[in-house]
Amino acid sequence: MDTPIGADLEVELTRIHREEHAVVVASLVRRFGNIDIAEDAASEALVAALEHWPAEGIPPNPGGWLTTTATRKAIDRIRRESHRDTKHQQAVMIIDPTPPADPGVVDDDRLRLLFTCCHPALAPEARVALTLRLIGGLTVEEIAAAFLVADTTMAQRITRAKRKISDAHIPYRVPEPADLPVRLGAVLAVVYLVFNEGYLSSSGGAPIRDDLCAEAIRLARLLRALMPTEPEVTGLLALMLLTEARRPARLAGGELVTLGEQDRGRWDRALIAEGHALVRECLAVNRPGHYQLLAAINAVHTDAPTAADTDWHQVAALYDQLYAVSPSPIVALNRAVALAELDGPVVALAAVDRLELTTYHAWHATRADLLRRLGRSEEAAAAYGAAIAATDNPAERAYLGRRRGQLG
Template sequence: MSTDLEAELTRIHREEYAAVVASLVRRFGDIDVAEDAASEALVAALEHWPTSGIPPNPGGWLTTTATRKAIDRIRRESNRDTKHQQAAMIIDPTPPADPGVVDDDRLRLLFTCCHPALSPEARVALTLKLIGGLTVEEIAAAFLVPDTTMAQRITRAKRKISDAHIPYRVPQAADLPARLGGVLAVVYLIFNEGYLSSSGADSIRDDLCLEAIRLARLLRALIPTEPEITGLLALMLLTEARRPARVAGGELVTLGEQDRGRWDRDLIEEGHALVRDCLAINRPGHYQLLAAINAVHTDAPAAADTDWGQIAALYDQLYVVSPTPVVALNRAVAVAELDGPVVALAAVDRLELSSYHAWHATRADLLRRLGRSSEAAAAYDAAISATDNPAERAYLTRRRGQLSAD
């Protein structure tokens, strides 16, 4: 198989896998059957396409082939009467009685993967496997757990969906805002794990970042009127645009020290356009406000040109929407630029975030700026011990070593 053909097959797999599996889940109501049939169809494609060529509609070819293989499997089952009835339904499927607010198989599957009855870990794993098309081995490697552990996690989640009769549908319009938040949180969690890995040898996982962005694009295409989806996509694009300058020499580079010439201007322009779309809708939400904050950062040609007043004002709005200690911590960083480290440190010390490495890192920097070197050293030590990301540890270690020179 040529390299070009192999790359094209990989692309088709990533782009079409979720649609094929989702279509089969709708017809069967069984995730395992859908996955097995989709995998068999992909094997058939690998056998036939190198000689016959890739068909004009590869997704349709895969869906048709997978459907036939699923029917064959059902007909081989021992309980033939019941299974033949299911096979007949597959051959002539009827539309679901309650399709939800958007009639799209992939969206129904995504909401099933992110159902609140499942644990957060299970939601992420199922989303990456069924929507992202990642293997169990790839997901296990991304989150640094054994393959068997991840396989068991996914198996338990699918069993939970079956045993609890979790519906395969998009919530109705009245329920969508509450359920959509969980879906967006899973997508953002995937992105954050890629952008600054919580552990492991790789400080940044490009594949997870790009997969989260792809999922957000899919969501926006399916529900284009929801501004929080647009906001999340904008946030991730503007963050992803800075990734080339994020790590240098194995060490994390903070926003103020990054080489802005290395930022991806195309992603920044797209992100800014999406933020403007959100502003036009004028229904601000958590992800939209985070995107707006990142838009201000990426709009400044140099760190010294950053409009910290606007950033602090946006954090004020964000705190109204999401009154969390992490939001307050990030606002304190902006306050330090406006009102100085004394005011910011007082705000940070009021927060109950002692188990959060960024809280210790922020305190360390503020204490360093105030010349309180011994306290800063202790804060740096706490921050270093609270993170396993190698690039972040390298940065914090260097900053701690510079204290005696400050």
């Protein structure tokens, strides 16, 4: 192929690195049993690519080139430093003589690494950071910027997580079948957390982070390729696609636009079609789970040509199923929104007021809307104020402020 030069090469190299990073690192972790060695060798391979590819051209199989080069770098480093460093001496002892798998073939190296990153022994914030670093290929600076912390803070978080994996002897493997449902839940939760942080940022700055949404969807596609028969994986991908499909209509003038007010002509119909197909696939399996039910609810919403056409009976029934699977006050709050459309705001408000969610901004926002619909303007204004105080997202604050201002 023609060799890109300058900025074009940088863009192409960034794309290749992001797509192949997990393949290279996971392959080296399997072979050498050490995340630091794998990461360092992968970085050295990228530097080598920057040195060779401008003159020689990008190879037909860039992932294979990076893996082979990184493997050689790792072996050279281990041999060079094994006499000085116990860590490297241990790595020498466990070098797997089996050649690395063809990076073009989906194997379970990345799946092993993903489960390692999301091991329950690690703190939740460490799982997210480590997943984005090792599986997503994001730099420390990119991850720090995404979660609005200092680069040094994020670097320390990732370093501590890797040290915990080493000190606790966390195994680099997919869990046994009996443990898989529980462990898979942690992996899916991390991916969904990344998506939600992108879709409605919990902190100030940009209200929506396109890069985090895209990365979460990419990770879900990878997970589905590795575990195609797991319906909850399919359900999570469907959920994120159907949610992402609405994003073009979700902001207007820097303000959040609620589902009922969105211009549905701006929704991404290709993503909706893909999401609906995945939901139908889950229904055929008939093993309903948390993410599958959330995806089914989103399928009902995206199937309605207008907000008035929404089948709220079906939405409420799905929330009943979801509550049976995942009994949480958040699910109950969302069900109350559907209840308001079926039985009116009085019934819904009574259900909302029974929930212990006084620190949750969506609880206050839901109460505010129900109180507004009941004409209880002073109480609604106070609830809108509490919702505004409980969120830092600028688009959400703008929407809530406008609604409060319309109370009269």
